[in-house]
Amino acid sequence: MKTTAWLTIFVCWMAVLAVPGIAAPVDTNLVWKAGVASVVITPRTNMWMAGYAARKKPSDGIAQDLFAKALALEDEKGSRVVIVTMDLIGVLQSVRQSVEKKVEERHKLPPSYLLLNASHTHCGPEYRPRSGREQESTDYQAFLEERLLRIIGEALSRLQPAKLQKAHARCGFAMNRRRNYLLPADDPNSKKAPNPDGFVDHDVPVLMVQGTGTNLIAVLFSYACHNTTLSAVSMTNNIPRYEFTGDYAGYAQETLQAGRPGLTAMFLNGCSADQNPYPRHFMIPYVKPLEFAQHHGRTLAYSVEAAMAAHVRPVRGSVRAALEYVTLERENKDSKKETPSRQYPVQVIRFGDDLTIVALGSEVVVDYSLRLKRDLSGKAIVFVAGYSNDYPGYIPSLRVLKEGGYEAPDYKPVIEDRIVTKVHELHDRLSQ
Ligand SMILES: [Zn+2]
Numbered sequence: 001m002k003t004t005a006w007l008t009i010f011v012c013w014m015a016v017l018a019v020p021g022i023a024a025p026v027d028t029n030l031v032w033k034a035g036v037a038s039v040v041i042t043p044r045t046n047m048w049m050a051g052y053a054a055r056k057k058p059s060d061g062i063a064q065d066l067f068a069k070a071l072a073l074e075d076e077k078g079s080r081v082v083i084v085t086m087d088l089i090g091v092l093q094s095v096r097q098s099v100e101k102k103v104e105e106r107h108k109l110p111p112s113y114l115l116l117n118a119s120h121t122h123c124g125p126e127y128r129p130r131s132g133r134e135q136e137s138t139d140y141q142a143f144l145e146e147r148l149l150r151i152i153g154e155a156l157s158r159l160q161p162a163k164l165q166k167a168h169a170r171c172g173f174a175m176n177r178r179r180n181y182l183l184p185a186d187d188p189n190s191k192k193a194p195n196p197d198g199f200v201d202h203d204v205p206v207l208m209v210q211g212t213g214t215n216l217i218a219v220l221f222s223y224a225c226h227n228t229t230l231s232a233v234s235m236t237n238n239i240p241r242y243e244f245t246g247d248y249a250g251y252a253q254e255t256l257q258a259g260r261p262g263l264t265a266m267f268l269n270g271c272s273a274d275q276n277p278y279p280r281h282f283m284i285p286y287v288k289p290l291e292f293a294q295h296h297g298r299t300l301a302y303s304v305e306a307a308m309a310a311h312v313r314p315v316r317g318s319v320r321a322a323l324e325y326v327t328l329e330r331e332n333k334d335s336k337k338e339t340p341s342r343q344y345p346v347q348v349i350r351f352g353d354d355l356t357i358v359a360l361g362s363e364v365v366v367d368y369s370l371r372l373k374r375d376l377s378g379k380a381i382v383f384v385a386g387y388s389n390d391y392p393g394y395i396p397s398l399r400v401l402k403e404g405g406y407e408a409p410d411y412k413p414v415i416e417d418r419i420v421t422k423v424h425e426l427h428d429r430l431s432q
Pocket residue numbers: 120226273363
């Protein structure tokens with residue numbers, strides 16, 4: 001067809017659109033509603049920082065602001081879910097309990113439909129109560145809660161027609177940080193970590209949210225890797241600095257947002273307990289740790305872009321969620337230091353048969369991610385998040401428990417079965 005013929009069709013179509021009473025064609029894929037909000041949660045004053053016990057003094061600057069972000073989604077029947085991500089070390093139980101109660105009162109959102117996830121940055125504030133620093137913790141928790149409630153309210157108030165799509169890709173900088181327990185003890189490599197042959201989950205699941213325009217308004221993505229590219233002391237011009245940053249996850253979000261105006265990029269940390277980013281800290285003499293964090297951030301952002309350029313599929317159905325607690329008991333081998341059993345949160349959010357988010361509390365080893373993705377994927381893209389809704393320390397699998405080591409506190413061996421069985425139970429219950 002000649003160019004003039006195409007031009008005629010285009011002009012006629014524009015004329016049809018311009019006639020009063022004849023609306024533009026409705027995008028039938030806009031069956032969801034979505035609202036997004038974001039707020040800075042960088043402490044307003046210098047605070048002690050979380051994650052590295054070696055630090056000798058509080059923060060003294062900001063390399064990058066920390067954010068909390070909320071994504072509200074509503075299906076065709078009016079069922080709503082809110083996902084909150086934060087550039088913080090973890091989600092304290094006290095914060096979760098207070099926020100879920102107020103959100104239920106104000107917005108009639110059941111706790112099972114609220115997910116709180118932390119990026120586990122080791123360059124954020126230490127806001128757990130510490131001896132002599134109780135007021136600092138109380139003040140920051142109050143500040144954080146006010147901001148979380150604000151963005152959750154804003155996201156819900158901004159619900160607009162939206163299209164949801166899913167995709168996934170791969171990203172390779174996470175390596176298993178444990179030593180190789182399969183090698184015989186007399187092998188010189190058996191004591192060395194990281195382990196390039198150890199288990200990893202390099203999957204990058206992505207949920208894309210598009211509003212009525214052509215641009216994306218939100219992207220939720222996940223990766224299983226500790227947010228610890230930076231060491232306790234990040235050197236700038238050889239001067240020790242204690243600066244707040246979101247580490248690689250902060251730079252991944254920043255990269256995506258810088259390239260896509262109007263986008264809110266949200267990082268959901270995965271099962272990262274035994275995964276570290278490499279290289280990191282001062283491993284390469286001619287690269288500053290902050291450059292590694294920015295580099296890994298860009299690498300992860302580009303993996304998200306790769307996912308969105310690859311096999312993108314729609315997310316349909318309705319949203320259903322469940323949150324229950326399982327009891328995790330300790331062996332208490334050291335009778336002098338008894339650790340009580342813990343009520344541990346297991347949350348499953350299903351978007352029909354197309355997408356599933358499993359959200360587990362605290363620092364979960366990667367075995368859970370690999371097992372649950374294998375069990376539940378089917379047609380769905382599956383996110384398996386750790387660092388969600390609670391922060392009680394490391395959660396080992398049965399394998400890691402048998403091996404021992406840093407990520408293996410003395411839970412009873414039933415731990416893996418108890419958590420996985422609960423995930424399956426909730427997932428089956430939510431099938432539609
Ligand atoms: Zn950790």
